[in-house]
Amino acid sequence: MLFKDVLVDESLKKRLISLVKENRISHAQLFLAPAGSHAFALAMAYAQYICCEHPGEDDSCGVCPSCAKFAKLSHPDVHIIFPNCTTTEVKKDPVFTKFSAKFCQFVLDHNYHIDINDWLMELGGENKQAFINTRDCSYIVNQNSIKSYEGGYKIYILWSADRLYRDAAPKLLKTLEEPENKTLFILITENTDKMLTTILSRTQLVKIPKLKSEVIRQQLSKDFNISEEDAADVAVLADGNYNRAIELINDNSEYKETLAQIQLLLSSMLALSQPVPNKAEVNYLEVRDCIDAIISRGREYQKNFLSAFIRILRSMLMKNSHQDAISKASSTESAIISQYAKAFNLKNVSQIFDECNKTLYHIERNGNSSLVFTDWYLKVAELIAPRP
Ligand SMILES: [Zn+2]
16 A cells, blocks of 8 residues: 555645654554445555665565565464454354455455454454454464564554453563564554553553545546535535445435336336237336346345335425425435326325335235235326226
């Protein structure tokens, strides 16, 4: 990881670089970073600069053998330690080394924007109790007595250091206090409240500021194929948390899919509800595929779909009564509302709401989704324009 690719304040990068140049690297540093910052990337860029064979004025060279090892997260003198636990693959005696390959892949897949909840999901569920445990601490203590492989610094990066298991943490105190020469500990945390004061007092604090929304906007435009407006909206909503920004973009694409499904179903329902159903306009295959797609996404998605449908119908009623309450709708929502509002009135909407609620009831009680949704579709089509 090069400093130029790390999303943090330039002044902080300069400060870390000058510490290296002036040979004033404090041996134990605590990176305190708000959620969704690029703290792990910063720690790696810092470590890479320290180990680089031809460091430049403001970044590592990126091409020396040491930098090449960093690119693969495989430098033998850099130990990345992270919370772990028993899993389906590691049934007993978990230790971070058993998960190193998985963790490196996780880091690269997320472009160093790593989040503890995502890592817990990788381990097999967000309710997992994962820690930096006693075995991990023993590994550090043992390593510390061995010389570095390449004659330079030995660096330990403890990610999510607040998950240092309480009974294990004291093992590290002596090592933190009297490390071997040329040893650097970087502890990364979002929250110092859960850390032992004895650990805190042995580290130098490096505060990483929250990301500015402008920085997030620029990065989103680089990382995703989205419009300038969407990038700017998401950057503001993310409130300094890049991981949250990514989530928002993913949610947004799911929501866009939901809106496309609503549009397709409404258009076919309207054609079906004509006094003489316009069969040419109802593409039954398309309707079936759409319903299949909704069902295949699982119950949570089905519930979200119905909630979105109800919300749009409510906005249609408001539009019909000339209430200016749809200003919060996105441009796609507004287009759907304007296109179909005329088909809905207080009477049929209240009946359609009843149908949606019945459908929700059946979904929650594990009814057969295919039957439940097909039934819902036909009933709503019927209610849009009751036959004489
Ligand atoms: Zn280099």
